[in-house]
Amino acid sequence: MQHIATAAGVTRGAIYWHFDDKGALFNAMMERATLPFECSLATQKDDDEVVALDDLRSMMLDIFRVTEQDPKARRVFEIASLKVEFVSELDAVRVRRSQSKQEWMDFVEKRIRLGIKGGQIRADVDPHVQALGLWSLMDGLIRTWMFEPDSFSLLEVGRQVVDTLLDGIRAQRAK
Structure with a gap:
């Protein structure tokens, strides 16, 4: 709390005047923030006409x-x-992360099912397993990058890894 007060140019007492504890402060911050996973869902169209793999x-x-x-x-x-x-005081963060993950998983599973139905994705692909794999890939790659952001470009490495993974579930085109 002292670090926050110093950065804000106020006393710790001023922080505690507005927030009961660290949990309340953190939850207020999270209410005003949008995580990248949530942001991506907000920009997606929920229609059946999308090209699943491209989407x-x-x-x-x-x-x-x-x-x-x-x-x-x-x-x-x-x-x-x-x-x-x-x-306990920051349990809202765990709950929000879990909800965000579930919303993302549901959306991705739907896209994979559309891809299977449209012949873009192999019929033997399990939508839930692939959605979990994609979530884990992104979450793990982002966390790895955050520890050493100068060690690689998240976007460039992410592009290579995502393309490889999506190619692995792509339906074979007739020759």
């Missing part, structure tokens, strides 16, 4: 782009992912 690729690359290029989004994601203990 998934675009959404995932947008998450990497926002994380790498938007300092505010990156900072909030870093705090919410790497610098918080999911203790």
Whole structure:
């Protein structure tokens, strides 16, 4: 709390005047923030006319782009992912992350089902397993990048990894 007060140019007492504790302050910050995963869902169209693989690729690359290029989004994601203990006063963060993940998973599973139905994605692909794999890939790559952001370009490496993974579930074209 002292670090926050110093950065804001106020006393700790002023912080406590507005927030009961660290949890209340953190929850207020999270209410005003949009995480990159949530941002990507907000920009997607929910119609059956999309090209599933192109849509998934675009959404995932947008998450990497926002994380790498938007300092505010990156900072909030870093705090919410790497610098918080999911203790009782901050349980709202865990709940929000879980909800965000579930919404993203549901959306991606729907896209994969559309891709299977449209013949873009192999029929033997399990939508839930692939959605979980894509979530884990993105979450893990972002976390790895956040520890050493100068070690690689999140967007460029993300593009290569996403393209490889999506090629692996792509239906074979007739020769």
